[in-house]
Amino acid sequence: MSQQELAWTTQLAWIVEPGHPDEPGVLWCGTIPGGLFRSDDRGDSWQLVESLWSHPSRQKWFGGGYDDAGIHSVAVDPRGPGRIVVGVSCGGAWRTDDGGATWEVAARGMRADFLPPDQAGDTDTQDPHRIVRCADAPDVLWTQHHCGIFKSTDNGDQWTEITEAGPSTFGFAVAVHPHDPDTAWFVPDVSDEVRMPVDGKLVVTRTRDGGRTFDVLDHGLPTGPAYDLIYRHAFDIDDTGDQLLMGSTTGSLWWSGDGGDQWHEVSSNLPPIASVRFC
Amino acid sequence: MADLVFAKAFRRHVDCPDASAPGDDLRSVLDHYFADHPGVRGYVLDDAGAVRKHIAVFVDGDLITDRLDLTDPVEEHSTIHVFQALSGG
Numbered sequence: 001m002s003q004q005e006l007a008w009t010t011q012l013a014w015i016v017e018p019g020h021p022d023e024p025g026v027l028w029c030g031t032i033p034g035g036l037f038r039s040d041d042r043g044d045s046w047q048l049v050e051s052l053w054s055h056p057s058r059q060k061w062f063g064g065g066y067d068d069a070g071i072h073s074v075a076v077d078p079r080g081p082g083r084i085v086v087g088v089s090c091g092g093a094w095r096t097d098d099g100g101a102t103w104e105v106a107a108r109g110m111r112a113d114f115l116p117p118d119q120a121g122d123t124d125t126q127d128p129h130r131i132v133r134c135a136d137a138p139d140v141l142w143t144q145h146h147c148g149i150f151k152s153t154d155n156g157d158q159w160t161e162i163t164e165a166g167p168s169t170f171g172f173a174v175a176v177h178p179h180d181p182d183t184a185w186f187v188p189d190v191s192d193e194v195r196m197p198v199d200g201k202l203v204v205t206r207t208r209d210g211g212r213t214f215d216v217l218d219h220g221l222p223t224g225p226a227y228d229l230i231y232r233h234a235f236d237i238d239d240t241g242d243q244l245l246m247g248s249t250t251g252s253l254w255w256s257g258d259g260g261d262q263w264h265e266v267s268s269n270l271p272p273i274a275s276v277r278f279c
Numbered sequence: 280m281a282d283l284v285f286a287k288a289f290r291r292h293v294d295c296p297d298a299s300a301p302g303d304d305l306r307s308v309l310d311h312y313f314a315d316h317p318g319v320r321g322y323v324l325d326d327a328g329a330v331r332k333h334i335a336v337f338v339d340g341d342l343i344t345d346r347l348d349l350t351d352p353v354e355e356h357s358t359i360h361v362f363q364a365l366s367g368g
Contacts, residue, residue, distance in 0.1 A: 116360045
């Protein structure tokens with residue numbers, strides 16, 4: 001598979017993440033059309049990470065929901081500076097342990113049903129919608145992928161699919177508990193083709209046993225028909241693991257202070273929410 | 280005869296059965312298919328005859344390179360996959 005020539009133009013700065021605490025001032029920025037940038041001066045200036053931009057795999061990346069591929073996740077490894085996993089729609093996941101000098105495939109085990117069947121396992125064209133890392137167990141990564149939910153326990157070397165997760169395994173958002181790698185949250189929608197909560201009932205799903213079982217959480221969420229869609233950056237967890245924030249494309253914002261057992265509406269009259277973040 | 284396979288996303292909107300069609304490039308194969316299934320044309324091609332945005336067409340697993348004129352070659356037993364990427368997220 002090959003892609004037509006890309007213009008060297010940043011269409012969207014999709015995600016900005018601070019680097020490791022031992023490298024203050026470092027920021028990572030993932031963009032559409034797939035450029036990863038690094039700043040060493042808190043964003044005053046940026047440098048394209050040429051090693052990833054010129055990686056041979058990038059010729060196979062393509063847009064998932066946008067015209068061109070995009071980097072939406074930068075999962076920083078707390079064990080040391082310069083160690084990150086990036087997620088790309090649709091370009092799989094890539095890991096560097098040397099500040100971006102070299103990159104390793106981090107998408108084995110993911111599955112794509114939007115490709116010809118013999119390419120379903122192609123690591124260069126997977127569509128993880130969002131990848132998050134457990135701070136206290138940094139080898140554990142979770143992803144809400146276009147084709148389901150996957151978990152890695154080895155820093156992205158291999159992913160295992162979670163096939164049952166409440167109403168659906170399709171969605172965009174995922175959060176992992178910062179201290180408990182077995183606890184993660186998702187917001188399910190019907191499917192790729194039907195992007196709304198199953199039966200018009202907005203719920204959050206939560207596993208506390210590594211994906212074997214899921215709770216369906218809806219206390220405080222709309223009791224009537226709701227068609228809120230939660231985009232990949234519009235779901236966040238704080239450093240304690242107790243507080244969650246969730247914003248929707250229809251301008252609703254909810255907060256939970258107890259891990260999602262009870263939700264509280266902050267507003268239902270906001271513009272479409274692309275991103276929420278605890279600071 | 281090449282085999283045409285459509286993603287399930289299309290089937291919600293238009294009757295597009297998988298089928299075989301003759302031709303030695305993508306344009307000719309699709310033209311033959313659209314002759315039997317005229318309603319599908321507008322879902323795959325735009326008004327200028329180019330592949331619509333967010334539609335991906337693969338010939339034997341390779342993403343086509345000519346989305347404007349559809350000149351990618353097709354073999355006798357090729358398989359053509361037509362996928363739709365939905366927007367947003």
